[in-house]
Amino acid sequence: MRRLPLAPLAAALLLAAGAASAADTTIPAAAVKTAEQLRDRALQDDTGYRIVASLTTEVGPRIAGGPADQRARDWAVAKFKELGFDKVYTEPVTYPLWQRRGEHGAIVAPFPQPLVLTALGYSAGTPRGGLAAEVVKFDSLDALKAADPARVKGKIVYIGYRMQRKKDGADYGMGSAVRTMGPPIAASKGAAGYLLRSAGTDPDSRTPHTGVTGFRDPAKAIPAAALSNPDADQLERVLAYGKPVTVKLDLDCGIVGQYTGANVIGEVTGRRHPDQVVAIGGHLDSWDPGTGAIDDGAGVAIAMAAAKLIRDLPQRPDRTIRVIAFANEEMGLWGGRAYAEKHAGEVAKFQLGTESDFGAGPVWRMSASVKPEARGAIAQIARVLEPIGVAYDARRPGGGGSDLSQMHAKGMAALTLTQDGTRYFDWHHNANDTLDKIDPKELAQNVAVYAAFSYMAAQADGDFGSAPGAFAGDGAED
Known part of the structure; x- marks a missing residue:
């Protein structure tokens, strides 16, 4: 190619650099400064704690479709309005209605x-008078998958996978698989029932952890329940004698039709681009043994409080901050899936999003799925969050959290903000999920993270890459 004189060559390089930089998403210095102020204000603010205290006290347990479902939605609408959100509305979500009415178990x-023990979501009930059968133990889910059906037929399958405490909750991957996948596999091999050691990390608490199974067709479901850790230990000691062990299950539960609930949504309307949104939230439902404080009253409170702080600024953000209190996450992401189906055609208008659904421990890691040209903006967010203990891992994808993972799958740019889950699975899905497990200062750190990142995303010059199918196969689901 023809050589350019030195001065024109330098000018050409400067022009090229300018063109590349113009394509990058950046966050203006004024927005960074405001985000730092929001962060520091949030650390001293108790709005998030007051919100979760209100929800867990005034509504309490919120099993999807249960007696408190409508009260929870009414509470959320009223709370959004009380906090001054510009727009508050609901979107219907229909799902199978599963009820728990009673549960007992015994070694016979x-x-x-x-x-x-506690019955698991979508479990079938036992026949009137209960079900008594011999227990067959498997050491792993893979061992059950490989088992001869003749070994399983007519028996109660038991798997004793024991979770360990991990900061990132890594053991829940297998714990939840044993709970969700195990019952349908056992049923397909002719099992009469299914038991597992609770997917939880409290070693000495006689509080079983509930949770959903993979059953969707009531005709194919069998009775399924989780034992507390001490009771699982006891069953294993009895099995170790080498004698046939008979257990009786008496579960009064099952699917009784359909129910229509709703996602409850509040917005702080954007000043310049009201149709472009930063999406944050948590799920409004909870399991019934506890009051749903860490799972996921905290997430709803974090998102509401973060948006409230942004709303209270002297000037509205450029883009809309949308807070979604999702319906029925616990039994299959019903609210998240309904939301994604309804809004898939608008995915390009979603600037960035993530949901808080891992308790109230401090956020310690951030990861992102964004277009390459937005990595610099993510690094700007990371620098604002670093002083409050958040490290940016540029190698990991961002999945958007539980319900918003469904919008991410449609192409929404997403963060993952990982909280310290060391103790989370001590209380997850059991009777100890109560307000006293939340440290107000740690909750405030979460609010600070969500307020700062949401505001910076709303003020960014440029987008983060949301588009139909933009992040397919990014590994965020792993």
């Missing part, structure tokens, strides 16, 4: 004694 032989 060789050493009769009661067992503390």
